[in-house]
Amino acid sequence: MTRGSAPFAGQQALPGGYVHTDEDQDTEATARRVLLEKLGLRDILCEQVATFSSADRDPRGWSASVTYFAVISLQDFESVDQATNLKWVPLTNPGKLAFDHAEICQHVHRRIQSKAIYSTLPAWFLPKHFTLAELRQTYERLSGQSLNDSAFRRKVRELDMLAEVEGAKSKDTARPAQLYRLKEAKLTDFDRKI
Amino acid sequence: MTRGSAPFAGQQALPGGYVHTDEDQDTEATARRVLLEKLGLRDILCEQVATFSSADRDPRGWSASVTYFAVISLQDFESVDQATNLKWVPLTNPGKLAFDHAEICQHVHRRIQSKAIYSTLPAWFLPKHFTLAELRQTYERLSGQSLNDSAFRRKVRELDMLAEVEGAKSKDTARPAQLYRLKEAKLTDFDRKI
DNA sequence: ATAATAGTGTCTTTCAGACAGTATGAT
DNA sequence: ATCATACTGTCTGAAAGACACTATTAT
Secondary structure (H helix, E strand, O other), X not given: OEOOOOOOOOOEOOOOOOOOOOOOOOHHHHHHHHHHHXXXXXXXXXXXXXXXXXXXXXXXXXXXXXXXEEEOOHHHHHHOOOOOOOOOOOOOOOOOXXXXXXXXXXXXXXXXXXXXXXXXXHHHHOXXXXXXXHHHHHHHHHHOOOOOHHHHHHHHHHHOOEEEEEEEEEOOOOOOEEEEEEOOOOOOEOOOXX | OEOOOOOOXXXXXXXXXXXXXXOOOXXXXXXXXXXXXXXXXXXXXXXXXXXXXXXXXOOOOOEEEEEEEEEOOHHHHHHOOOOOOOOOOOOOOOXXXXXXXXXXXXXXXXXXXXXXXOEOHHHHHOOOOEOHHHHHHHHHHHHOOOOOHXXXXXXXXXXXXXXXXXXXXXXXXXXXXXXXXXOOOOOOEOOOOO
16 A cells, blocks of 8 residues: 555555453454555455564564464455555556565565465465366466366365365356365365475 | 462463563564573473464453464473473463463464474474484374375485484384484475474 | 495386377367 | 367376395304
8 A cells, every 4th residue: 555654654564453451352453444444345364463562663663563464355356446556566566665574575485485385375365165276277377386187176176175065166267167165164284285 | 380470379370571672682682581581491492383462361451462482392391490480281271271271372382283294393302312213102102193104204204304313223122213304404394294 | 343324326106298099079 | 160178087107115135243
């Protein structure tokens, strides 16, 4: 978002805000409040990344930021009110950002990249129902490595992470594809690569 | 350590301290300062775990703790001044602790367990020089799974993580074992299990 | 020599990748 | 029919586990 006030006024920065100790139970509640207030998003995947602190990351003095990443689907992305001064940038190349926010992006990118093939994380970038091809492509883009289609289907079956959406088929391709949804309503980790 | 003052006076708690914004560059510097002041330890492996926060984890009001775990060898352990009121407890069963420190231990345990087989972390629990048997046993204890000795040696070789300590042999066993040291002076991650 | 642990070589099993082949819809 | 993509089955190669075997020291 474009910063309205000093320091770094006019520059791009990640959305954030101060903890309101009177209303926020913890820092995750703060993150979710900011997501709702600034972006109108609620009930989305949101996970703590790390705490960035130092004497000089903010010219006003010593500071610490507890950072979270949130994942939304393309659908949620399109529903975000475009009247906000929100600007979307690629995580891998966010351009110049205020404070140490570029470093934070790098950290988040590494986290997502390393977590992608060990969890259901990529599925959260998709709508509730998706095809196996879409899921595999998302795994590939997030992890940065290409996956064998046949082996991917085998592992998805073995990990027992998806449920068929009865009778639902994608119509986007030559042959309609079965639609699936995550079995678990939360992010689950695997003990091996997908 | 045993807490000297309220809240939770007399109870066991993890060593910690407030950030001194005038002398600590960041929270890791705070962690290292506390390690030095309270335990006399310096230059040890120390990594951020997560930030624990909530309105009720401290009866005095809303609070946040940026937590770190530190790893020392048995040798360092024995050099810690036993005059401090430090008490060592198993991470898996720390007993009753002040604040949410038991929860923090659980979190650290999960972190170490999941990181063990994907990094050189276990080697940091050992002295600078160690045998392959010692290293494998440490991997086994930290990860909670037994490892095949032959495969372990193969992977250690492939990962190119160790260097022989020329002419140095352990004398603890029937046949003396070659001593090794880590090639890298820092924690390195693997992209597969050891 | 025997015991005990270190270290090696090889066989077997398991798992991931390749890829051919079939299935199902649109044109 | 043919094209395009979905999905399946099977072969192959690589990696992990099992385990027998040799090596080196102490007793």
